[in-house]
Amino acid sequence: xxxxxxxxxxxxxxxxxxxDLEKVIECNCSHCHKKGFLLTFVDKxxxxxxxxADNLSEYQFNKKAIRHLFCKTCGVQSFAEGISFPxxxxxxxxxDDVDTKSLSIEQYNGKDI
Ligand SMILES: [Zn+2]
Numbered sequence: 001x002x003x004x005x006x007x008x009x010x011x012x013x014x015x016x017x018x019x020d021l022e023k024v025i026e027c028n029c030s031h032c033h034k035k036g037f038l039l040t041f042v043d044k045x046x047x048x049x050x051x052x053a054d055n056l057s058e059y060q061f062n063k064k065a066i067r068h069l070f071c072k073t074c075g076v077q078s079f080a081e082g083i084s085f086p087x088x089x090x091x092x093x094x095x096d097d098v099d100t101k102s103l104s105i106e107q108y109n110g111k112d113i
Contacts, residue, residue, distance in 0.1 A: 001018045001019065001046075002018070002019070002020065003016060004016070004017050004019065004096065004097075004098065005017075005096045006078055006079070006094045006095040007050075007052070007078050007096075008052070008070075008071035008073075008074050008076035008077075008094065009071070009074040009075075010071060010074035010076075012051065012052040012055045012072075012073050012074070013049070013052030013055060013056060013076075014050040014051045015047060015048060015049045015050055015079060016048050016050055017042055017046060017047045017048075017088070017090055017095075018042065018047075019042050019046065019090065021092065021098070021103060022040075023040060023041075023106065024038050024039065024040045024104070024105050024106065025038070025040070025105065025106045025107070025108040026038055026039075026105050026106070026107055027039065027108040027110040028107070028108070028109060028110055029110030031061065031068070032110060033111075035091075036093070037077075037091050037093070038091070038092040038103070038105060039089050039090065039092065040089075040090050041087045041090070042087060042088050042090060043086065043087055043088075044081075044088055046088075047079070047088040047090075055071055055072050055073060056069040056070065056072065057070055057071075058070075064083065065082065065083055065084040065085070066080050066082055066083060066084075066089065067080060067081040067082075067083060068080045069081060077091060078090075078091050078094035079094070
């Protein structure tokens with residue numbers, strides 16, 4: 001496991017996460033597709049917000065299984081919090097110093113679930 005930092009575009013929202021980036025998915029559901037996410041999931045105790053918790057707004061849809069949290073200033077959704085499962089979804093594109101081209105990315109068929 002390595003420690004990464006990540007956050008939104010404007011810098012208001014910052015977090016720290018421990019992950020090995022072993023499983024990264026690109027999901028084709030209506031939401032992930034439009035936002036262009038590359039996601040990895042971590043247990044909540046591997047994730048900590050450093051700043052900007054009060055600058056987050058929330059979006060939920062469909063089964064409301066996930067709190068989609070985005071920066072009120074720049075709109076970037078750098079992570080999401082599971083409601084029906086105890087994990088955080090990390091937007092790997094929002095991690096500092098990660099070359100997404102070097103990752104093996106699994107295609108996930110969220111559209112048909
Ligand atoms: Zn921001």
